[in-house]
Every structure is written in C-alpha cells, then in structure tokens.
Amino acid sequence: MLVLSLSSQIPRAAEGPFSVVLTPLQQLFSGAGSAINDLFRSAGELQDLRQRVQTLQRQVDELSIENLRLREFQAEVRQYRDLLNFASQNPIYDVVGADVIGLSGTCPSEDASRLRAGVCASVIASDPSPFSRYLTINVGRQHGIRVGMPVVGGGLALIGRVGQVNEASSQVQLLIDPNSYVNVQVVSSRATGTVAGQSDGSLLLQNVPQTDNLEADDIIVTSGLGGALPPQLPVGRVERIISTDAQLFKEAIVRPAVDFNRIEIVLVITAAPNMTATLQAP
Amino acid sequence: MRWHVGAFVVLLALALTETSLLPAAIGGGLQPGLVLIATSVWVALRGVEGLFWVFVGGFMLDLTSNLPVGLTSLSLLLGNVVAGILDRAPIPSATVRAVTWVALVTVVSYGISIAGMAISGLDVDVVYAMTNVILPLLVINPALAIVAHVALNQVNLRQRRREAGRTIAL
Numbered sequence: 001m002l003v004l005s006l007s008s009q010i011p012r013a014a015e016g017p018f019s020v021v022l023t024p025l026q027q028l029f030s031g032a033g034s035a036i037n038d039l040f041r042s043a044g045e046l047q048d049l050r051q052r053v054q055t056l057q058r059q060v061d062e063l064s065i066e067n068l069r070l071r072e073f074q075a076e077v078r079q080y081r082d083l084l085n086f087a088s089q090n091p092i093y094d095v096v097g098a099d100v101i102g103l104s105g106t107c108p109s110e111d112a113s114r115l116r117a118g119v120c121a122s123v124i125a126s127d128p129s130p131f132s133r134y135l136t137i138n139v140g141r142q143h144g145i146r147v148g149m150p151v152v153g154g155g156l157a158l159i160g161r162v163g164q165v166n167e168a169s170s171q172v173q174l175l176i177d178p179n180s181y182v183n184v185q186v187v188s189s190r191a192t193g194t195v196a197g198q199s200d201g202s203l204l205l206q207n208v209p210q211t212d213n214l215e216a217d218d219i220i221v222t223s224g225l226g227g228a229l230p231p232q233l234p235v236g237r238v239e240r241i242i243s244t245d246a247q248l249f250k251e252a253i254v255r256p257a258v259d260f261n262r263i264e265i266v267l268v269i270t271a272a273p274n275m276t277a278t279l280q281a282p
Numbered sequence: 283m284r285w286h287v288g289a290f291v292v293l294l295a296l297a298l299t300e301t302s303l304l305p306a307a308i309g310g311g312l313q314p315g316l317v318l319i320a321t322s323v324w325v326a327l328r329g330v331e332g333l334f335w336v337f338v339g340g341f342m343l344d345l346t347s348n349l350p351v352g353l354t355s356l357s358l359l360l361g362n363v364v365a366g367i368l369d370r371a372p373i374p375s376a377t378v379r380a381v382t383w384v385a386l387v388t389v390v391s392y393g394i395s396i397a398g399m400a401i402s403g404l405d406v407d408v409v410y411a412m413t414n415v416i417l418p419l420l421v422i423n424p425a426l427a428i429v430a431h432v433a434l435n436q437v438n439l440r441q442r443r444r445e446a447g448r449t450i451a452l
Contacts, residue, residue: 126305127347128297130312130392130415131399131406134348136301163348171348178405199407200414264306 119143119268121151124169133177133197135160137266140168150222150229150269157257158182158222158233159266170268175235176201176260184235185223189213192223195235195254203236203254214250216240230272285441289335296320297342312415314422317343318358318391319384323430325362326369326383327376327438336362353398361391377431384427385420392416 121137139145145165151172153159160180163173173180180197184205191212196204208214218238224231236254243251300316317339325332340355347354365386373379392415399406 123306125298125301125346127349128301128315128317128343128354129347129349129395130419131395131411132348132404136346173348178407199410 119145119270121170121266121268123263123266127171131199132179133174133201133260134163135172135174135263135266137170137172137268138168139268140166140170142167144270145170145268146270148228150233152233152267152269153258153263153265156233156267158229158235159258159260159263161229162268172266174260175203175256182229182235183223183225184220185231186212186214186238187219187221188215189218192225193249195220201260203256205238205252205254206249208250208252210245210248210250212250214238214241214252216252220254230269290338293317293320293335293339294342297339297346301343301346312418312422314426315388315419316426318361318387319423319426319430320434321358322362322365322384322387323380323427323434324438325366326380327431327434330366333359333362349395349404350398350402353395353402357391357394357398358387360394361387361389364390376435377428380431381424381427384430385424388419388423389416392419 119139121139121143123135124138125136127134127136137151145162147162147165149162150158151160151162158175160172160174160177162170164171174197175182175195176197178197178199182195183192184195185192186208189212191208191214193205193208196206198204205214205220216238220235220238222229222231222233222235234257236256239253239255241250241252243249296316300313304313304316321332321336321339324335336358337355340358341352343354344351362383365383368386369379369383371382373382392411396406396408396411
C-alpha cells in the first residue's frame with residue numbers, strides 16, 4: 001500500500017517541473033502532427049478541390065461572358081439612345097448606321113457603308129511623325145472623300161477633319177493635332193470659342209469672352225461657324241478652366257469626347273445641309 | 283537583285299509595323315522609329331551604300347505621313363550624313379558605334395523635322411518636342427539599335443562573304 005501510495009505521488013510531484021519543459025514540446029509536436037494531418041487531408045482533398053475550382057472557374061467564365069454581353073447591350077442601347085436624341089434634335093443630319101460601327105467593330109458591307117450622309121472607314125495607320133496627329137483611313141477619292149470633310153467616331157463625336165485625300169485612302173487631322181482649330185460652342189451658355197489641339201494630346205478651349213459663363217463639365221460641341229463643320233457635333237467636356245479674370249478671353253482644358261488612342265472605325269460626313277465649306281483645307 | 287527585293291520587303295514590313303501595327307497594338311504614345319533604327323544601323327555597317335536604303339525607308343514613311351513630302355526621307359538622310367561626319371571617335375565596339383550612330387540620327391532627323399514643320403508654317407511646340415519626344419526616343423531607339431545591330435551584322439557578314447566570293451570568281 002505504501003509503495004502504491006508513493007508511486008502515485010511521485011509522478012504528481014514531478015508533474016510541475018516537467019510540464020514546464022514538456023508543454024512547449026507537446027505543443028510543438030501537436031502542431032507538427034496537425035500540420036502533417038492537414039497535409040495528408042489536403043492531399044486527399046486536392047482532387048476534390050481541383051474539381052470545385054474547375055467548376056467555379058467555369059461559372060466565373062460564363063458569368064464574365066454574360067456580363068460582357070450585357071455591357072455590350074448596355075452600350076448599344078446607350079448609343080441608340082444617343083443617336084435617337086441626336087437625330088431628334090438635329091433632323092437635318094442623317095447618320096444612319098453610326099451605331100452599327102460601334103457594334104460590329106468593322107465597317108459594314110460596301111453598300112451599307114455608303115451611307116446617305118457619311119462613309120464608313122477603318123483606321124489603317126497613324127502618322128509616323130511624333131509631332132503631328134493624323135490617322136490614315138481606308139476610304140479616299142474614289143469613295144467621294146474630299147479635303148475638309150468632318151470625321152466622327154463612335155457616338156458621333158468629332159474626331160477631326162480630312163486633311164489629305166489619296167485615291168483609296170485619306171489622312172485625317174485629329175482634333176488633338178497642334179495645327180487643328182475648330183469653332184465650338186458651350187452647350188449650356190451658348191458661348192462660342194475655338195478648340196485647338198495641343199502637343200501633349202489635350203484640347204485647349206480658347207477665345208471664349210470673359211462675359212460668357214464657362215464652368216467645369218460644360219459640354220462643348222461644334223458651332224458650325226464658318227461652315228467648315230456642321231454644328232452640334234460633340235467635341236468634349238470642360239475639364240478645368242486655366243485662365244484668370246485678368247485675361248481678355250477665357251481658356252480651359254477640354255477632355256475629348258473620344259479616346260484618340262482607340263479609334264478603329266470612323267464615319268466621314270460627306271454632306272450636311274449647312275456644311276458649306278467641305279472642300280476647304282482644314 | 284533578289285537581295286534588293288528582300289531588303290525592300292523587310293523595309294516595307296518595318297514601315298508598316300511602325301505606322302500601322304504598333305499604333306494599333308500599343309494605342310498611341312511614343313513609338314520607336316523602326317525604319318530609322320534599321321536604316322541607320324545599316325549605314326553604320328555599310329557606309330555610304332546604306333544611304334540608298336535610308337532614302338527608300340524615309341520615302342515609305344513619307345507616303346504615310348502628312349508632313350511635307352520628302353521631309354522624312356530628307357531628315358533621315360541628313361541625320362545619317364551628320365552621324366557619318368561626327369563618326370570620328372575611336373569606338374572599339376561595333377555595337378556601341380551603331381547605338382551612338384542611331385542616337386545621333388534620332389536627334390538630327392527629328393530636329394530637321396521640327397525645323398521643316400516650322401518652315402512649312404506648321405505649329406510645333408519645340409520645348410515639348412524636345413522633352414517629351416526626342417529625349418524618350420533617345421533612350422528607346424538606341425536600345426533597339428542593339429538588337430538591330432545583332433541581326434543586321436549577320437546580314438552584313440553574309441553579304442560581305444558573297445561579295446568576296448564574287449570578286450574571287452571575277
């Protein structure tokens with residue numbers, strides 16, 4: 001009995017000091033064991049996880065495609081809405097098919113591309129000189145293109161004017177070319193001015209009288225003054241006003257309505273009722 | 283004859299890449315002067331004989347440019363002539379020489395383009411052109427000249443061997 005009693009007491013007495021050393025080791029080993037267990041379990045679950053990942057990836061792909069389609073439909077609807085608004089506000093222009101350009105990503109067939117008011121063209125090159133901003137399009141003299149004709153991109157925003165015409169191609173002087181000047185109008189205040197291209201690829205609105213109201217986010221459209229361009233073609237929005245009250249005219253930086261780096265399809269307006277100077281050089 | 287046709291096709295491909303492929307692929311911004319690089323490296327390797335290809339390449343770019351016709355080819359030619367005149371320093375490495383050559387042609391030819399535009403009455407922001415166009419291209423073009431030199435040097439060596447063989451045959 002004494003022996004039994006002592007043998008049961010010794011471990012208990014030794015438990016305190018041992019536990020100090022053992023506990024961390026136990027924790028370490030336990031952790032290692034758990035890790036090994038997890039490892040084997042993970043290996044076992046790997047196949048299952050792989051299948052689930054594949055299933056989820058498939059779902060993500062399907063949803064992404066569906067999302068893309070919905071965005072395209074949304075953009076299509078927006079373009080149709082813009083066109084309807086534009087057409088109802090400007091019944092003198094017939095720009096049928098402009099929305100098709102944006103949808104198809106390429107020009108429609110030859111018959112369809114010969115629109116009543118415009119000719120569809122694809123951008124095939126840009127000027128090799130880094131100092132000028134021109135694009136080359138695949139329609140030229142044989143398609144009825146003349147120097148000075150306005151060129152619009154998606155959403156009928158003005159991108160520039162035809163600067164040079166060859167037999168089967170033309171060069172379009174972009175709005176952002178340093179030698180491009182366009183008469184414009186501020187939609188909200190009806191103030192008129194000039195938008196000039198800048199070397200850094202931005203647009204500068206200038207010659208707006210100090211007495212006229214000009215604010216950030218104002219929409220800028222062509223004024224049609226001079227007859228070189230039809231009126232009401234979107235040019236951009238006022239980004240910030242850079243002039244001071246002391247200056248004779250107001251000046252502002254304009255954010256273009258189109259991304260000039262991503263122009264692929266354009267529409268050349270060959271005729272418009274009040275566009276009288278289409279044959280003038282830009 | 284076959285060699286000339288091949289060189290013409292390669293040059294045309296470079297011009298099309300520079301004016302059509304690169305703008306579509308990288309969407310605006312600064313693009314390397316591929317024709318400038320290739321023709322300048324060729325002049326650095328072949329001497330005066332290479333000027334013919336400079337003119338051909340420049341003319342190809344002229345066809346797609348809205349700048350006054352001949353300005354691009356003239357600026358490239360003059361750039362190479364100036365680089366040839368200044369090529370007096372004893373540069374031991376042929377690659378370094380080609381890189382220096384392309385850098386010189388870049389500065390001179392774009393400088394002539396700016397001057398030509400100004401004479402033609404076109405607006406050009408010289409400070410912007412210097413800082414945002416010529417300076418970056420002074421890095422891009424010479425960097426690509428290294429690759430061009432490696433490739434064109436092989437063509438040059440093959441051409442030299444062919445010429446030597448023809449001389450012996452005569």
